[in-house]
Amino acid sequence: MENTLGLEIIEVVEQAAIASAKWMGKGEKNTADQVAVEAMRERMNKIYMRGRIVIGEGERDDAPMLYIGEEVGICTQPDAKDFCNPDELIEIDIAVDPCEGTNLVAYGQPGSMAVLAISEKGGLFAAPDFYMKKLAAPPAAKGKVDINKSATENLKILAEALDRGIDELVVVVMKRDRHNDLIKEIRQAGARVQLISDGDVGAAISCGFAGTNIHALMGIGAAPEGVISAAAMRALGGHFQGQLIYDPEVVKTGLIGESKEANLERLKSMNITDPDKVYDAHELASGNTVLFAASGITSGNLMQGVRFFNGGARTQSLVISSQSKTARFVDTIHMFEQPKIVQLHS
Ligand SMILES: O=C(COP(=O)(O)O)[C@@H](O)[C@H](O)[C@H](O)[C@H](O)COP(=O)(O)O
Ligand SMILES: [Mn+2]
Numbered sequence: 314m315e316n317t318l319g320l321e322i323i324e325v326v327e328q329a330a331i332a333s334a335k336w337m338g339k340g341e342k343n344t345a346d347q348v349a350v351e352a353m354r355e356r357m358n359k360i361y362m363r364g365r366i367v368i369g370e371g372e373r374d375d376a377p378m379l380y381i382g383e384e385v386g387i388c389t390q391p392d393a394k395d396f397c398n399p400d401e402l403i404e405i406d407i408a409v410d411p412c413e414g415t416n417l418v419a420y421g422q423p424g425s426m427a428v429l430a431i432s433e434k435g436g437l438f439a440a441p442d443f444y445m446k447k448l449a450a451p452p453a454a455k456g457k458v459d460i461n462k463s464a465t466e467n468l469k470i471l472a473e474a475l476d477r478g479i480d481e482l483v484v485v486v487m488k489r490d491r492h493n494d495l496i497k498e499i500r501q502a503g504a505r506v507q508l509i510s511d512g513d514v515g516a517a518i519s520c521g522f523a524g525t526n527i528h529a530l531m532g533i534g535a536a537p538e539g540v541i542s543a544a545a546m547r548a549l550g551g552h553f554q555g556q557l558i559y560d561p562e563v564v565k566t567g568l569i570g571e572s573k574e575a576n577l578e579r580l581k582s583m584n585i586t587d588p589d590k591v592y593d594a595h596e597l598a599s600g601n602t603v604l605f606a607a608s609g610i611t612s613g614n615l616m617q618g619v620r621f622f623n624g625g626a627r628t629q630s631l632v633i634s635s636q637s638k639t640a641r642f643v644d645t646i647h648m649f650e651q652p653k654i655v656q657l658h659s
């Protein structure tokens with residue numbers, strides 16, 4: 314899968330990042346999101362593949378593009394039989410977040426990215442648009458920390474696994490009222506908290522790389538973003554666990570769904586029989602092969618954002634493959650027209 318798709322999916326996230334970055338700092342989050350969706354879809358539909366969106370912009374009714382169930386790739390188009398032999402191609406599932414951190418783009422803040430994950434059919438958990446309690450940690454702590462343990466216990470385990478003091482640990486937590494107690498507990502345990510307004514995919518993946526100075530992600534974010542983070546962490550060998558949150562009382566914000574009861578019904582209809590199950594990275598991204606790709610929109614811990622110049626742009630992307638066991642940073646210069654200069658160093 315990687316050989317045929319690797320380069321193409323880099324271009325998918327690059328094109329989404331470039332489109333969205335044109336709206337960086339303009340205060341219009343919906344436009345920054347919409348153009349990323351359009352660019353991602355347009356580029357995806359040029360790839361020789363049979364893809365299906367399993368995590369996307371929502372249901373068909375509220376999302377005209379990249380909706381859950383939408384078929385993407387040249388080989389899903391009506392005239393596909395003229396140039397595609399479907400028997401040659403495996404069917405793949407795709408989870409997308411064309412603009413992860415729409416607020417970050419709109420307000421010119423760091424850490425937004427265009428992101429997707431791919432696996433063979435059935436290889437990604439089709440999470441409902443609920444919240445998810447998450448725990449991400451570096452590979453050295455994989456299987457040692459546990460979302461069922463308290464933050465205090467996990468920090469002790471993490472410190473030991475990373476061979477450093479608790480006071481040398483930095484935990485990313487989304488700045489939300491629902492996390493007030495968690496933040497207090499982490500600080501009382503002696504660790505430091507990095508509060509973020511948005512963008513917990515980048516925070517989760519940052520735990521997978523030494524040198525980011527991020528050692529854990531704790532707290533509740535969105536479930537679809539949890540699956541995408543899990544795909545990256547699965548391929549990287551980092552720790553990721555997620556537990557669906559279906560009770561609006563827990564998040565104290567606009568959880569999709571009117572009530573806990575209605576949400577439980579929805580889970581049942583999706584054949585999720587244990588709503589409290591804790592999923593690990595291998596369950597959220599269970600396919601034989603998992604590919605993850607992201608491209609920075611605004612600069613963050615992992616990647617530089619899009620830098621425009623007269624006649625072009627430069628992007629930085631990250632592709633992680635469970636197949637080749639690589640995490641590849643890709644630096645690309647895009648020439649929109651004949652640029653006056655193509656700068657070697659940025
Ligand atoms: O910050 C985020 C926003 O994502 P997007 O809408 O694609 O720009 C995500 O990283 C979070 O996981 C998330 O969606 C969030 O925590 C849920 O939102 P909120 O109710 O504000 O906490
Ligand atoms: Mn997002």
Ligand SMILES: [Mn+2]
Nearest residue numbers: 410412413414
């Ligand atoms: Mn988004």
